[in-house]
Every structure is written in C-alpha cells, then in structure tokens.
Amino acid sequence: MAEPKSITITVDGKSLSAPAGTLLIEACKAVGIEVPSFCYYPGLSLQAACRMCLVRIEKMPKLQTACTVQITDGMVVTSDSDEVRQARKSMIELLLGNHPLDCPVCDAGGECELQDMTFKYGAAESRYMEGKLHKEEQQWSPVVYFDRPRCILCYRCVRACGEGMDVWALGVQNRGSSSVIAPNQGDHLECEECGMCIDICPVGALTSGAYRYKTRPWEMKHVGTICTHCGDGCKTTLGMRRSDTGMDIVRGDNRDKSGINGDFLCIKGRYAFDYFDHKDRLRHPLIRRNGQLTQATWEEALEHVGKRLKEIRDTQGGQAIGVIGSNRTTNEENYLLQKFARTVLGTNNIDHHRTTDFAGFARAITGKQNATATMRDVATASSILLIGNDPTEQHPLLAWNIRSNVRLNRAKLFIVNSRPIKLRRQAAAFLQVPEGRESKFVAFLNGDDTAAGSLTSPAVSNDSLKQVRDQLRGAQDPIIIFGSELRGADIAALVKFGSGVRAMFICLGDYANSRGAADMGLYPDLFPGYVAADGPHNFNEEWGKVPQVKGMDIAGMMQAAKDRKLAALYVVGSNPVTDYSFDPAALQNAFVVVQELFLTETALLAEVVFPAASAYEKAGTFTNTCGDIQLLKKAGEISSVRSDFEIIVRVADRMGADTKKLVPFGKGVHADMGQSRGAQSGEADRHAVWLTANNLDPRLSPFDPMAILDEIQRLVPGYEFSRLNLIAGNDEHVTAAEHSNAGAGNGLVQIVPANDSLFTSGTLGRYSHTLNSVIENRRSTESKEVMAD
C-alpha cells in the first residue's frame, strides 16, 4: 500500500502537515492543538453529535465540526477565537440544561470531561429557569448502572459496545432531545459485561457497580500493572486506597492506554481483582497436626518444610520429590522454582498445568526468524488464520484486536473451528470442521487433498476449503493463531505451511503466565529456554550439578504417588487435584507442601500450606501467550502473606542451601565486580561480569526478583530485551521459543485446556465476587425467563 500523500494546512497561523485523509481533529491533536470533543473517539465511527469540536474553516459559511472534516490542501483553520469559544460555551450551556449538578456525589466527578470543559469554557451559570427532568438511576447488570439525566448523548457507549465489542447491547431509543440510551433487554443488559461503556463514558451516566460511591478519583493512587487472569496480558490500572487492612484495590480500569490492550479491558481485567481480599484468602501458614490443618507461625512452617524436605532428599534422593509450578506466578518465581527443584531438591520432576503445547511450538519454530507475532501485530496484520480456540471467551483482547483489525484495516480473517464461535461474524471465511479434525485441516493446507474428505460437511464444501487454502497461500505475511487443539506434530506441520508464506505464529495458552512457565522451564525434560535436559547445555557449569535424566511429568508423579514412590510433592499456585484429576488418595502418604492464595482441593491435602501473595502484591514480569513480556508492579499489600519468591528462598535457606547461589544477589559488594580477576583467571564470576557489562546494579536482597531477571536475561536466549523499555512500563517481545534447543519431543503430552469462559478464571475466578455475581445474575434471569415461558 502506498503511503498517502502529505498535505499541509494552517491552524491558528501554524503550518502543519499530515497524510491525506486525516481528520482535522486528529491533525490538530498531532501538533498539540486541542480541539475538545465528547462524541469523537479514535477508532470508532464518526458521530458529530456533540458539536464541541466546532472550528472556523476559511471559505466555509458556518463553523465546521473538526471530527468529521478531512483535511484538504491549503485549508486555513481557526481553532481558538472568540467566535469558536462562544460556540463551545453555548454547546456546554445546552448540555448542562438538563445535566444535574450533583458532581459532589457523582463517581465521575474529578475525571469528568464535561466538568473539565465547563471549567475551561464557562457556562457554569445556567440561564434556564425551568426545573430539570429527573429520572431514577437504573441498574442494568451487576456491574453497570445508568443515570439517565447525566447522559449527554455522545453515543460513545453505543459504538464501543457495538462496533468495538460486537455485542450491540446498547442502543438509542426515540429521537432528538428525547433520545435515551437503552439496554438490549428492556430493563437490563445481556452482554459480555466488559465495562467498556463505563470507561468510555465522558460523564458519570454509566457507572460501575464495583466502584460505585466508594471513593473519589483523586483519593486513589494509580498503579499500572498486568491483569492476572487470561494469557493476553492486558495492562490494567489499579486505583489503590489506604484502608484498615493496608492498601485496598478500589477499582481497575485502563486509563493508561499505552498498554498492549489500548482501549480494551474485559470484565476480568476491570473487576476480577476482587479475589485479593476474599474472606477465604489464606492469611496464616497452616500445618497439619493430628490430621487437622492448624494455624502456625511462619517460623514453624518454614522450619518444618525445610527439615522434612532435606530429610527426604538425603534419604530417598531427589527423584522421590515432585514439584508442580504455576502458570500465574511471575517469570522470576517460575525460574527460581525450577532452579530450586534442580539444584536444591536435586530433581527434574517438575511440571506445571499445561494448557497448550508450548514445548511442541518451540520445537516447531526453533531457528526461525520473526516467527512469533506480538499482540500488537494482530491489530495490523493483513490476514489472520485462526485455528481452534474461542478468543471471545478465552482471549478477549486477541478477539478485540482481530475485530478492530477487520473493521479498521479490512484484514482478512479465516477461521477453522469445530464450534460456531462468535468471531465468525468478522471472518472472510469460516470453516466449521468436525471436532478434533483441526489437524486434518493443517494436513490439507500442506497439500494433502485426501484430508479434505474428513472436513467437508453441508456447510463446508471442497471448493470452499480449496478457496481458503489458495487465499492463504497468496496471503502477505499472515498471522496464524492456534489453540490447544493443535499439538506436537500438528504444530510442526502448521509451521511448515506457515514458513512458505512468511507467517508469524501465536500459540494460545490459558492463564496469565503459562507462556512464562513454559519459557522458564517448568518441564521435566526442558530447562529454561526450552533446552533439553538430557542434551548439551551449560547449566551444570552455571548452577553446579543438575540432574541429567528427564524427570516425571504430572501424570508420572501421580503414578509414582500411587506406587508409593513419591515421598514429597511441592505445589506452587496450582491445583492438580482438580485440574489434572490427581488422585487424592495417592497423596495420603506423601509430604505435600502447597503455596496458595486459597484453600484449594490440593491445599486441603497438604501437610503444610503457605499463604502466598497474589500478583497484585508483588513485582516481577509476566510473558503473555504471544511472548510479550511486561512488568508486574506491586500495587498493595496484605498482611501476613509472602510472595512465592520469598517462600521458595526461605525454604531453600532452611534446607541449608546457599541462597547466594540460588538468587545471585549481593554480587560485587563484598568482593570485586569480577574485573580484577577477569575472564583470564578461569574462575570468573560470570554473573558479576555480565552485570558490569550491562551496567546493572548488584542486587542487595535475596528476595529481589530483579536479581533473578538478571540471570534469566543472561542465560535464556531470546530474553535479551531492553530492560529500560520494560521498566518504563512497555511491552517487549521475547523469542525463547525461536531460540530453543529442545531436541526431539517424546510424543504424547498431557494437555488440559482450562476452557475458561469470560466469567471464569480457574482458582482465582472462583473467589471473585464480581464474576460470581455476574454468573449468579445470568442464572437467575435465565430461570425467570424460563418461568415466564
């Protein structure tokens, strides 16, 4: 596509140039001239309803709306004159005609665009004598409240819900000044409860049920961190406020639009932080005494675990210990956990809840350049192939990016799925194939025409299959996205096809950091960066002796537990009893340690339970399912819980391990920085030399996740991103999968997709008040409707 021609216009005497086709309001914004607007919103269709953006354009008889005028060569514009200011003031006066002056109680007060404009242009004193029309506030859903008199009819919510979310749950009733925003079900909403309408509302007409009347915007401290639910890694801004118990999260939103999610956040990112102060949250370590889990001190619990694990390791060896990691702990914690397992416990028996085959993906794309797409790429790619998964439910941001791309850039979307997923409405071609035959489609893509036989149905003809294949073969740099339906050899076959068209791939996994767990080597057969445990690697050199044989995966551990060969099981932030149907009876005789937020089915079987901090209460990094790494910022603190990082370091310390080896902290503080001994001595402190070379500080605390991040960046290929950019709050793409050295796979792997919906999120979702109330609300309205029928 050729770059559009650049056009020069004059605004307020300043000359500026922008590409042809740019809207005047955007051209002004680009050079810092503010043109106010309510109804105009970048990325949504044009409305010209609020008439706040009126400007004087020379040779035009009347004032023009800058949001709908495209710039033309030689245009001369006045954006700020008495006339323009008077016009805007009059518009505000009309808007305020029926707008209640209840700013002191309105949730938007302090961050209200109408308030700002009134302060800027005046018209605060009304000349109307008539009383204002009052309507009672309505509750449309557990999270959406509507205050009709406050609405200024900018229609942003209607467009965000319809065009952006493709939900179309909000509409306009009546015409002219009697227009009202109305929900799709008469008096309530039936929608995805994303809360986009609330966030985008310039005034306080739509307010959030979760944040309602709790505090005021300026009372909160805003912390930009990463959502802890699905694998998309949206940036969410948490409003923090001091409270009796420390720092409370009052609300989540995306006021910081710099994240990979731009304007978007789904219900989980916006409201489902509320598990953090659930009454069932563990606040004390628990030790099993006389068959009962009883409250204990940290000292007792750590001492007990340290002593028992050391005993088991020394008497039965590391192979009698199993470790199950988490896909919602940080990269640093995952790395530390596997290092702890391999160097301190001396075992390769480490696994995590695998929701997709990241290892198979790494094996398939190893050695390829630019083979993985970022989340941002999805919003700009010219064509997208989606095989399996239902992004609307499981990866809402991905779905949003695909929809926006199709709507704004006319991208071509091809979908192969066994279910009629919602995204098919955006698809250029939707092929519904029988369940489990997605791999046949991959074979078909690779030229195996015989595979078409098992794919065709009344809805999918042989010709339509061929058509899609031809289009994909001719596609320009497409992005291929696939879910857990494709595994192992199927992924390899898909990559083989994709390489021919220079495709970039996204492998979809569930939970906030499942990609991170895979990259950091929570595998019995793979070290960090997908390095085969039994292949050539330098971890012996770096960490000291590590076990050379492959360990057991979760299924293996369960079998070993049944055979009474598993003496201890160390579980971090995972619930294998439920997720993997791990037989509880098999764990009767094993020493089970669990680090968790809640008393899960697995924690109930444990001998010791450590209360862990949630991702809102610690710092670190998360890698999303595309491989975009982002900084997790500590927002609040809950008393008497500790981060998984700290717990692991403390347990290692109680086992007598050298924590300085586990977490490379304090380097160069007591000794030199490695320069004097240098590489020549052969005994160089590689880590300290690397720190010096990278201008990084020696970390002073054994609980500093950055100390481990230093080591990750040094040892995991593909993680050489810009730390500066990461700390600035931006996303960086990591390519551990492309640099992997995983050797041959061992065929069958047990993949258990989470199959979460928009309103569920594994263990954490079960304890979210908002998610539960939405589910409950849906159930009750459904039963009411059934009764009405």
Next chain:
Amino acid sequence: MLHFSKQTIYTEHMSIIRDIAGIAKGMSVTFREMFAPTVVENYPDGPGPMKGAVFQERFRGLHVLQRDENGLEKCVACFLCAAACPSNCIYIEAAENTEENRISGAERYAEVYNIDYNRCIFCGYCVEACPTDAITHGHGFELATFNASNLVYRKEQLLAPIKPMRTEAPVESTSQLKEPAQDHP
C-alpha cells in the same frame, strides 16, 4: 545671694499641681471602672454551657457536621474537604444510601468521617470547600487531652444532634456543650 524669680516659683509649684491633677485623672478612670460591670470573662466559672466564655461569631472552633431540615446528614462524602485540607487531617470512607438505611439526602454518605485534631490548623478551607454546607466551624475549643489518640474525632462526635423540626436556625455547635468522650490515663 538668694534671688528667686517669679518664673521659678511658678514652675516649681505648678508641677506639683499638675502631678496631682494627673493622678486624680488616672484614679478617676480606676474608680469609674471599679463600679462599672466587669468585662473579664469568668471562664470556666461562668454560668451556662459556655462556662462564661464568649466568642465572636466568626471564631473557628471544633467542626460540626450539620443536618438538613429532615434530620438527614448534609455530608454526601464528596471528599472535597479532604482534598482542600492543607494538613491532610480529614479521612472519609463513603458508602451508598439504601432504601432501608438512609443517612444523607443524596446517593452517598460518609460512613466514616474522621478529623485528626492533632493536625488540624483550623484554617476553614474545608468549610469553604464544602458544596453542601455540611461541615462548619463550631465554637468548641476545649480540645486539650492527655492522650493524643483522643484527638482523632469520629463522625459521631462531630455530628449535630437531631433537633426538633421547628428549629429553623442552623445548630451552632454541640461539642461545646459537653466534653468529648475521653479515656483519661
């Protein structure tokens, strides 16, 4: 040689007279004031709830949270007083009114309203900031305590009492009437 001029005699004698006159004038004020009504406030032994203390109307004393004509709290927990406060001594927690539990006239009310008089400088900015005239300065001034934690006043201590309906004028102050509940050491 003794020689007294007329002038010398005059000045010597007149000075005595002037002094006597001066003292008499001064004493006249004294004697007049002795019989005039006293202007010294008889605090704390005076009569009435103020114990003899008299204030200008503008005096900024202990705050009073006012009620409206229906007896509902005027405060709607907008946090503007807390935002205006230069010493950051106001702490509020907001909550929503319900049909069953109506505390204020608007949708929201202050569930917790604390003023920390350790920090308060009685500048009156909170009163100026209040959009509903809910917070006012009363004339309460007896804030001294042996325990600094007593100086964090809760909403219950600051609220005006519910007055009978016929009262039109705003309540001036309540806390001046009685000592705040204190735990004496």
